[in-house]
Amino acid sequence: MAATTDYATLYRELEARWPAIATTILVLLMVLLLPRLLRPDPLAGIPVVGDGHKGFMKRGGWAIYTEGYNKFKEGVFRVATARQSKVLVVSPKFLPELKKLPDDVLSFAGAVEESMQSKYTKIDSDVPSLPHTVKTSLTPSLAHLNPTIYNEVEEAMRLELPQTADWTEVNINSKLLRIVAMASGRIFVGPELCRDEAYLDASINYTVDLMTAVHILQFTPPWLRPIVARFLPQVKKLQRRIQEADNFLRPVVAARRREAAENPDYQKPDDMLQWIIDSQQKFGAKDDKELAKNQLGISFAAIHTTTLTTTNAFYTLAAMPEVIPMLREDVQQALAESGGEFTSLAMQNMKKLDSFMKEVLRYYPLSAASFQRRVLKPFTLSNGQTIPPGVIIEVPAGSMNYDSDIHDEPYQFDPLRYYKLRESKGAAASATKAAEVVANSQFVSVGTTSLTFGYGRHACPGRFFAVNEIKMVMATALLHYDIKNVPGVTGRYENMQIGAQSVPDPKKTIMMRKL
Numbered sequence: 244m245a246a247t248t249d250y251a252t253l254y255r256e257l258e259a260r261w262p263a264i265a266t267t268i269l270v271l272l273m274v275l276l277l278p279r280l281l282r283p284d285p286l287a288g289i290p291v292v293g294d295g296h297k298g299f300m301k302r303g304g305w306a307i308y309t310e311g312y313n314k315f316k317e318g319v320f321r322v323a324t325a326r327q328s329k330v331l332v333v334s335p336k337f338l339p340e341l342k343k344l345p346d347d348v349l350s351f352a353g354a355v356e357e358s359m360q361s362k363y364t365k366i367d368s369d370v371p372s373l374p375h376t377v378k379t380s381l382t383p384s385l386a387h388l389n390p391t392i393y394n395e396v397e398e399a400m401r402l403e404l405p406q407t408a409d410w411t412e413v414n415i416n417s418k419l420l421r422i423v424a425m426a427s428g429r430i431f432v433g434p435e436l437c438r439d440e441a442y443l444d445a446s447i448n449y450t451v452d453l454m455t456a457v458h459i460l461q462f463t464p465p466w467l468r469p470i471v472a473r474f475l476p477q478v479k480k481l482q483r484r485i486q487e488a489d490n491f492l493r494p495v496v497a498a499r500r501r502e503a504a505e506n507p508d509y510q511k512p513d514d515m516l517q518w519i520i521d522s523q524q525k526f527g528a529k530d531d532k533e534l535a536k537n538q539l540g541i542s543f544a545a546i547h548t549t550t551l552t553t554t555n556a557f558y559t560l561a562a563m564p565e566v567i568p569m570l571r572e573d574v575q576q577a578l579a580e581s582g583g584e585f586t587s588l589a590m591q592n593m594k595k596l597d598s599f600m601k602e603v604l605r606y607y608p609l610s611a612a613s614f615q616r617r618v619l620k621p622f623t624l625s626n627g628q629t630i631p632p633g634v635i636i637e638v639p640a641g642s643m644n645y646d647s648d649i650h651d652e653p654y655q656f657d658p659l660r661y662y663k664l665r666e667s668k669g670a671a672a673s674a675t676k677a678a679e680v681v682a683n684s685q686f687v688s689v690g691t692t693s694l695t696f697g698y699g700r701h702a703c704p705g706r707f708f709a710v711n712e713i714k715m716v717m718a719t720a721l722l723h724y725d726i727k728n729v730p731g732v733t734g735r736y737e738n739m740q741i742g743a744q745s746v747p748d749p750k751k752t753i754m755m756r757k758l
């Protein structure tokens with residue numbers, strides 16, 4: 244009874260004072276929200292190109308980047324992509340200053356984390372042992388590893404490609420996936436596993452599973468993602484892939500450790516698996532399962548990127564068979580000087596093939612954007628534009644490749660474009676300029692106008708390996724095969740543009756015959 248009276252009194256008092264209470268709440272809300280509302284939007288002055296996420300996927304990211312680049316190539320514009328974060332596309336002229344910013348301002352791992360939907364796929368985006376091992380062990384070993392890589396390239400091509408002098412229709416993309424996985428695997432997992440079907444399946448299809456999961460999650464509203472990810476078969480499959488890789492790696496790792504313990508003359512294998520085993524402590528690996536994650540991580544970075552670039556080259560050759568004799572002669576000449584060995588020098592001397600491949604990268608870049616970084620701390624560009632934390636920045640690499648201020652006749656595929664640039668270095672104003680022309684005109688080089696391998700401290704560390712491997716595959720194909728389009732196909736197959744990506748159509752075929 245007493246409680247009822249208390250409530251009644253309280254109610255009466257509230258009723259009497261509600262205007263004062265409502266005013267107080269309103270004032271409090273204003274005090275809390277007003278600074279937010281009045282704070283100038285740091286992105287307000289930046290023009291937006293495109294019509295939202297759906298338009299980006301439907302109309303195609305490429306058209307949107309090109310529209311933005313043509314209008315604002317000296318400045319900054321915004322595009323709505325499949326990312327959750329706001330994306331600012333900045334002019335390549337800022338690259339030299341952006342390159343100097345530390346990782347706690349511009350984060351490579353932060354951008355990858357969102358691209359891989361790491362929060363939901365549970366795939367670690369920051370594995371410093373990988374770039375470290377590639378830089379400190381793989382690249383410096385290439386000179387003595389080249390013969391080993393070449394042996395595997397030759398054998399893989401013999402196993403996968405037609406061995407007849409009759410013209411044969413070949414789905415080159417699927418063949419190259421296996422050839423690249425075997426040849427890379429020889430250095431990634433060693434001779435015990437590089438042709439093992441379980442390894443080949445993992446190294447090829449882990450990327451497919453991960454990208455499928457990412458694609459589905461990108462099209463799921465952010466609030467639903469934690470629930471969808473929990474039940475998504477593709478996300479569950481990623482964990483199964485790690486377990487399967489662990490299953491095939493463990494016996495090999497155990498055998499290597501046993502041999503090292505028992506045999507005083509044991510020579511450790513010269514491969515990525517061993518280098519990572521040897522640096523496990525340094526990078527604080529919790530257990531051997533990390534080895535499986537590392538191997539899948541390196542396959543993700545290496546196998547499809549290398550295969551797509553090489554498929555682009557084969558589709559181009561099939562449509563331009565007239566350039567084959569010239570490239571074949573280039574390869575023969577370089578090998579004649581090295582006694583037939585695929586030495587580093589011989590591959591450097593394949594200058595026309597090098598130029599052809601660099602032109603393939605220019606004409607068919609895999610992505611419209613490069614140098615993707617998450618901004619962690621605010622900074623100001625030299626034009627006065629402040630870039631706030633939380634956004635992703637990137638550079639419109641694809642559109643730049645077709646800019647006539649940068650490349651003469653950019654819409655013409657000129658196999659010798661970079662060869663001619665290197666040869667014309669004599670006309671350069673100074674020795675420094677000549678050296679710069681040579682350095683920037685190579686397949687492996689990165690620069691403010693060559694961004695397919697990225698730029699700055701996180702530029703692809705595997706590109707030296709990739710370039711050698713691709714040259715070995717291309718040189719072997721040129722020496723031993725004729726290549727042309729399938730009857731009825733005229734011209735070069737169009738690439739497929741999916742969002743900001745551009746990939747050769749994996750279903751297409753070409754004709755090959757053994758010489």
Ligand code: HEM
Pocket residue numbers: 351373374377541544545546548549552609613614615694695696697698699700701702703704705706708709
């Ligand atoms: C044609 C083949 C390849 C292409 C086009 C390619 C492209 C790229 C690009 C664009 C990046 C990001 C760079 C940036 O944002 O600045 C990258 C990073 C990376 N790539 Fe490659 N890549 C290729 C092959 C490889 C291979 C064969 C390996 C391993 C041997 C590899 C290992 C890596 C690693 C570990 C990173 C991360 C670098 C870091 O964390 O600092 N890549 N690659």
